[in-house]
Amino acid sequence: MSYQLFRVGKVWHYRFQIDGARVQKSTRETVKREADAVAVKAYERAKLWARGGESVPTLRELVALWLEMHRPTVSAAHSKVVETFGRLHLYDLADVEISDLTTEMVEHARLLYLEAHAPASANQWLNVLRLLCRWAIRRKMIPSLTWSVKLLKVQKRPRETLPVPRATKWLAAVDERAGACGPVAIAVRLMLGIGLREVETTTARWEWMDWERRTYTPGITKGREADPVPVPDWLYVYLLPLRAASGLIVRRSDGAACAPGFTRKIMLAANSACGIGHVTAHRLRGTFATLLSEQGAPIHMVKQALRHKNINTTMAYLETNMDLVSRAQQRIATITGLDAETTKHSGEKMANDMPETRMEHGRPD
Incomplete structure (x- = not known):
């Protein structure tokens, strides 16, 4: 077992040993299930630090660290996106340690974001959060992503091109x-x-x-x-x-x-x-x-x-040019002979639309 739980009075404590160093602390919990969660977190952090990892920052601190490290090397536009994310759109996640982020927390924060933003923008918000957390993994601040949230399905809208x-x-x-x-x-x-x-x-x-x-x-x-x-x-x-x-x-x-x-x-x-x-x-x-x-x-x-x-x-x-589609449709009509049918029906319609001519005494009226 990676760690042991034991009680001192009503409070649960945990102990484990990593690289010859023994750790023993109180969970401050009286319910075993909650004490177990505290022990797991402490053990994972200890393993991370033992292999040279960094301390675990809050999301607000992570944004500041990312900007400090990347501002000299990324575009101004990219920096601005992350800076705006950290300044305006952290919601309840701001002071949560990134190792404690959960799927439920991230989904709730996204709902708050969607109150004033479009789904496509919410996907960008999620991508920025994922970018930051994956950088934290590379820096060994956390061992893996602690949440899993899928991008929203967004209806693609036609975009303009210069005619x-x-x-x-x-x-x-x-x-x-x-x-x-x-x-x-x-x-x-x-x-x-x-x-x-x-x-x-x-x-x-x-x-x-x-x-x-x-x-x-x-x-x-x-x-x-x-x-x-x-x-x-x-x-x-x-x-x-x-x-x-x-x-x-x-x-x-x-x-x-x-x-x-x-x-x-x-x-x-x-x-x-x-x-x-x-x-x-x-x-x-x-x-x-x-x-x-x-x-x-x-x-x-x-x-x-x-x-x-x-x-x-x-x-x-790439956008679809419907003029090309229209010309292709016309060529298909010519090859299949359907344009002849169109001409025939157009001619019949024109004849039917002409006013009737009344004849009196053999002459048109």
Whole structure:
């Protein structure tokens, strides 16, 4: 047996031995079942410390430790997600030691979160909690995950892509509001033309452009890759007059880098002016991926162009173009002869819809 329970008066005590060290303490419980739970917890902690593990923090303390260790190495957006989680969304879990978290506790906290947030957002909340606890396991703060909660099933909603026939008009609307060669105008073309993330446009540099090969290699990326992406002719021609030996491609008038979200206001105004849906910076990247796929680029090549680690992530970017489906349906109708039936029935309907002509004395009335 890993530990022993014994009573001193009405109170249960436990004892065990690890690495030659004997531990004996009171559980402060008079009910054996509750005393057993205290002893199990003490024994597991002792085993963890014996193999070099760290002390067990509360969830609030774990968030602070994670941010301290990761802020220098992860993106500002990633840090902000974890910081917001720790500041606003810990609920009753804040001061619970992570070794004491249970499935019931986590599910209750998620219910509190769902009172003001959508299910998709609740899944992100759960993923942040899982991220923190798995890091704690790697740091040997806890031996394993103490809770098991599944993600919610979320209804996928259609997402906007920039309609191809209105792309030129939309870019003109952006230029009208941002200046033809302003930072927003350049950034949206980098996102649409080579699939950069908005944050990658703010760090884009002229020295990463290979003018001879007509490729651009992002030097600061989310996944730390440095893979060249072909630059299409229209984007090459646009950038050529702006060419510089070095420095930021997208920058403010004072030469500084643009802040996160700097394209949003002008993009939404261009959407409104052109009568299109909610096309955001990230949906321009989705448009880039969808157009590549529609023009025959294999999915693994689209994955490489987007610099994704997992092909399932790439698949989530692709939207169905119903114009292609409509044309395919028409070709099927032609092959099967069903379009002839459509023509026949349309002709009959037109004849039936014509007004009747009355004849009197052999002449039309």
